[in-house]
Amino acid sequence: MEFLDFQHDPAAEKLVAEVYAAPPMAYIHSFGCQQNVSDGERIKGVLCDIGYGLCDRPEDADLILYNTCAVREHAEQRVFGNVGALKALKEKKPGLIIGLCGCMANQQHIVDKLRKSYPYVDLVFGVDGIDTLPQLLSQKLEGKKRILLAPAQRPVIVEHIPVRRESDFRAWLPIMYGCDNFCTYCIVPYVRGREKSRRPADILAEFKGLVAAGYKEITLLGQNVNSYGKGLEEGMDFSDLLHLLCTVPGDYRVRFMTSHPKDASRKLIDTIAAEPHLCKHLHLPVQSGSDRLLAAMNRHYNVEQYLALIDYARQRVPGITFSSDIIVGFPGETEEDFAATLALVKTVGYMQLFTFIYSKREGTKAALLPDPTPRKEKTDRMQRLLDTQDAIAIEKTAELVGKTVRVLVEGYGREEGTLSGRLDNNLTVEFLADESKIGSYAEIELTGARATVLLGQCKEA
Numbered sequence: 001m002e003f004l005d006f007q008h009d010p011a012a013e014k015l016v017a018e019v020y021a022a023p024p025m026a027y028i029h030s031f032g033c034q035q036n037v038s039d040g041e042r043i044k045g046v047l048c049d050i051g052y053g054l055c056d057r058p059e060d061a062d063l064i065l066y067n068t069c070a071v072r073e074h075a076e077q078r079v080f081g082n083v084g085a086l087k088a089l090k091e092k093k094p095g096l097i098i099g100l101c102g103c104m105a106n107q108q109h110i111v112d113k114l115r116k117s118y119p120y121v122d123l124v125f126g127v128d129g130i131d132t133l134p135q136l137l138s139q140k141l142e143g144k145k146r147i148l149l150a151p152a153q154r155p156v157i158v159e160h161i162p163v164r165r166e167s168d169f170r171a172w173l174p175i176m177y178g179c180d181n182f183c184t185y186c187i188v189p190y191v192r193g194r195e196k197s198r199r200p201a202d203i204l205a206e207f208k209g210l211v212a213a214g215y216k217e218i219t220l221l222g223q224n225v226n227s228y229g230k231g232l233e234e235g236m237d238f239s240d241l242l243h244l245l246c247t248v249p250g251d252y253r254v255r256f257m258t259s260h261p262k263d264a265s266r267k268l269i270d271t272i273a274a275e276p277h278l279c280k281h282l283h284l285p286v287q288s289g290s291d292r293l294l295a296a297m298n299r300h301y302n303v304e305q306y307l308a309l310i311d312y313a314r315q316r317v318p319g320i321t322f323s324s325d326i327i328v329g330f331p332g333e334t335e336e337d338f339a340a341t342l343a344l345v346k347t348v349g350y351m352q353l354f355t356f357i358y359s360k361r362e363g364t365k366a367a368l369l370p371d372p373t374p375r376k377e378k379t380d381r382m383q384r385l386l387d388t389q390d391a392i393a394i395e396k397t398a399e400l401v402g403k404t405v406r407v408l409v410e411g412y413g414r415e416e417g418t419l420s421g422r423l424d425n426n427l428t429v430e431f432l433a434d435e436s437k438i439g440s441y442a443e444i445e446l447t448g449a450r451a452t453v454l455l456g457q458c459k460e461a
């Protein structure tokens, strides 16, 4: 793995200043996961570094970049819908530059479709190309007609890319990129490439910078954070990295996502137990409660192993809560398989569940499997899963009433004059307090619940 340092491009900055009378505006929209949102913050940073401003309406932009997601069919259709809507804008504003990047843009059939059917799209580059954006834009501003790069995986990590964060108290901090797991339904390994971990010293430096800047919550990101460190000469694994980061003094909490159960170890659980800065919550995507389907998904664990990890975590970390991802309707899923999934959901008792109906992704192994289950059957199962989980979540939320908890005040509540805060376990509570508390921690007594939203009273004035 090669590690490079981002270089400011004075020539690109000069060219932008020459081409535009006033600083040009960029509209960046990221679809999909937190990793994409984090990439979007780096795209904004790189653009501001060469003189662009940022706007929040496409109509006001000189450059529109869609940072795309490929995880489900629906996500891609949404992007094409949005790009289609830009045709009229481009006709009105011929100098407008329209581009796509991110996971969807890192697939050859998508690049070909954009080349053929969207002639007004000027720029296409992959997930690994953020640091090259100044050079790509320079080529465009110097007159190159279209720049549609072929998908590529670079065995490179570029450090010190400028970042324009969305929040000044919650931060995304990527620790690694890519995935080597090849779950049979998942497109990620094909579009984000092989796992590559940032060096611990670079992560620690960025982490220290965030704490010093007053960030209250830092979420470590990776497709599978539990395989952090593979291939690094430092020989540190994810738990070691967590211990290292938690040596930084300050008033902050740390979250991380996503953990693959096959690599989630007792060492990780012991680390969560030992480090006060670590939220006592674990997002552990199980995907199915059927061993037959877990094997067909290439998940490399079975239900017994998964539940053993949950049990160990409950023993070691009092009050720990869990969330998960579940796919309904994987090709060949039987009523028996689905019943096993419902049973697992009842056994674990998740605080939150992110549920998806299987979406066929061209290029994945599962796309080749026969899928006889009618869509109607899948949506019925999804509804039964949601009903089961809602009942569990409402019960678990109600159990918290009467407790006093520390929350990060994130913004306004739904009721006039109320604010909303997030607990360690990712639940939110609404309470009366002055807006000056946004971005800080507060002690809240939980006085009630409305389904899975808690109601509370702020203990401080």
Ligand code: SF4
Pocket: 179, 180, 181, 182, 183, 186, 187, 188, 189, 223, 224, 260
């Ligand atoms: S672990 Fe599996 S589901 Fe997650 S990104 Fe990797 S291949 Fe996809």
